[in-house]
Amino acid sequence: MKSFNTYKTVGEYKFFDSCRFCGSLNIKIVVDLGLLPLAGGFIKPKENKRVTEKFYPLKLVFCEDCFLLQVNSSISPDTLFKNYFYFSSSMKTLVQHFENIASDLPKILPNPNDKFVVEIGANDGAFIKALQKIGYKALGIDPAANVVKSAIKNGIPILNDYFTQKLAGKIVKKYGRADSIYSFHSMAHIENMHDVIHGIKTLLKKDGFLAIEVHYLGDLIREIQYDMIYHEHQFYYSLLSLKNFFQQYEMEIFDVKHFNVRGGSIMYFVQNKGGGKRVTKSVKDLLKQEKMRKLDKADSYIRFSKKISLRKKQLILLLNKLKKDNKKVVGYGASGRGTIIANYSDLTNYLDYIVDDAKAKQGSLLPGTHHEIFPSNKMIQDNVDFAVLFAWPFLKEVKARNKNFRGKFIIPLPNVKIV
Numbered sequence: 001m002k003s004f005n006t007y008k009t010v011g012e013y014k015f016f017d018s019c020r021f022c023g024s025l026n027i028k029i030v031v032d033l034g035l036l037p038l039a040g041g042f043i044k045p046k047e048n049k050r051v052t053e054k055f056y057p058l059k060l061v062f063c064e065d066c067f068l069l070q071v072n073s074s075i076s077p078d079t080l081f082k083n084y085f086y087f088s089s090s091m092k093t094l095v096q097h098f099e100n101i102a103s104d105l106p107k108i109l110p111n112p113n114d115k116f117v118v119e120i121g122a123n124d125g126a127f128i129k130a131l132q133k134i135g136y137k138a139l140g141i142d143p144a145a146n147v148v149k150s151a152i153k154n155g156i157p158i159l160n161d162y163f164t165q166k167l168a169g170k171i172v173k174k175y176g177r178a179d180s181i182y183s184f185h186s187m188a189h190i191e192n193m194h195d196v197i198h199g200i201k202t203l204l205k206k207d208g209f210l211a212i213e214v215h216y217l218g219d220l221i222r223e224i225q226y227d228m229i230y231h232e233h234q235f236y237y238s239l240l241s242l243k244n245f246f247q248q249y250e251m252e253i254f255d256v257k258h259f260n261v262r263g264g265s266i267m268y269f270v271q272n273k274g275g276g277k278r279v280t281k282s283v284k285d286l287l288k289q290e291k292m293r294k295l296d297k298a299d300s301y302i303r304f305s306k307k308i309s310l311r312k313k314q315l316i317l318l319l320n321k322l323k324k325d326n327k328k329v330v331g332y333g334a335s336g337r338g339t340i341i342a343n344y345s346d347l348t349n350y351l352d353y354i355v356d357d358a359k360a361k362q363g364s365l366l367p368g369t370h371h372e373i374f375p376s377n378k379m380i381q382d383n384v385d386f387a388v389l390f391a392w393p394f395l396k397e398v399k400a401r402n403k404n405f406r407g408k409f410i411i412p413l414p415n416v417k418i419v
Contacts, residue, residue, distance in 0.1 A: 008054075009053075009054055009055070010035065010056065014074040016070075016074070017072070019065065021063065022066040022244070024066065026064045026065050030298055030301035030302050030304070031060035032058075032059045032060075033308075034057070034058065035056065036056065036339075036368065037056075038232075042361055042367060053367065058229065059072050066244040067296045069237075071231065081144050092397065094126065095126050097259065098130045101130070102127065112136045113137075115179040116136070116175060117138050117181070117182065118138070118171070119181075119182045120186055120196075121141070121163075121187075122140025125154075127140075129156060139157050143160065163190075163196060165195055167199065168200070168202040171203055181210045182210075182213075183212045183213070184213045185215065187214055187237075188215065188234060188237065189232050189233065189234065197245075207272075207275050207276055209254075209271045210270040212267065213266065214237050214266065214268075218266075218289075219264025223264065224304070224307045225414070226340065228340075232336075237266075239256065239287055240295060242268055243287070250272060251270050252273050253268050253269065254271050254275075254277045311412070314415075315345050315388075315410075318416055319347070319350040319410075327385040327386055329352065329386045329410075330355060330388070331353075331388045332390060332398065333389060334356035337390045337391065338366065341388075341412055342366060343369060348369045348370075351369070352371075355374050356373050356376065357401065359375075383406070384407045385408070386410050387410065388409075389409045392412060392413060395409065395411070
């Protein structure tokens, strides 16, 4: 691995000593991953120039009053999102997921040509395009200038901005109120969710609905997915915590749906109270399950923290053995997951380099460990023996893309194994 001239320092951040949803001081630290770099803070190496890289504390705290699991620090959204490296369209699995959601929408929101749908966190416009194919009038909002630039150029209607109550008012004046608002894995990224909900109340029709998809806390705990814990993911939602939050705004969750994407996602459907839709059995059943699993107890998350530490030890033991046997090992997937696993487990000296299929990341360095990122065909050319699959939820897709890879993949979670 090449050595680059980098300087590490602790970056600026806000610290919260109370719950960001209910304001309670009754919060407890349950997970501490230490000082870590930004998951998407990829470094462009510059010859003979020192690059400053910032690290930030990453701790999860649990509110014992409203049951929200959250980070107790927040970094400027401009630092996190203005130059973003995540592109939804790069994963066929996600594009298909968006198309499926859009094609099912007429069942609950009929007459597409007469309906207006807004997406908060539109990324490169994959869902907006799917909505337009069905016939919906659609609008996306996203602050990542580098991601939305080409989408806007290609005629996809996206506002390059943060979603706030103020912006919601402007949208209403120009486009009218929305029949539905969707958000895919963005509602965990926002520092001030109270402002966002005020904006949603402003923008959404009284009988409209909000659909938010997030990584499901129950899956994160069950599958020990500590790789989904990073600074931009500020909240980790259970139905219990969201139910309490939406009650503050005279809103209610009326349905939930699980999806086998991104390692386990859940979509919460929310309406204004009196919005006309009945609360489904799925909601009632999930509430019972979460109470049985004790997702409303701090001890559940403390046990989770111990399991995280164990998985780190297991991965290091395996890599130590492989390196002693002179095996060539790389990492596959320069994702946020990859940044967290590589840094928390300190894989600096175990991996020769990282490969990724996203051209935007190739030629950069992985945050923290500074492994250089190459196209995936390099591991085939180099006859690599093992690849640690950071993008482990996409194993099937990765295997299909790399049929000529003669080595084996190491799956880091939920259990360390070779496939």
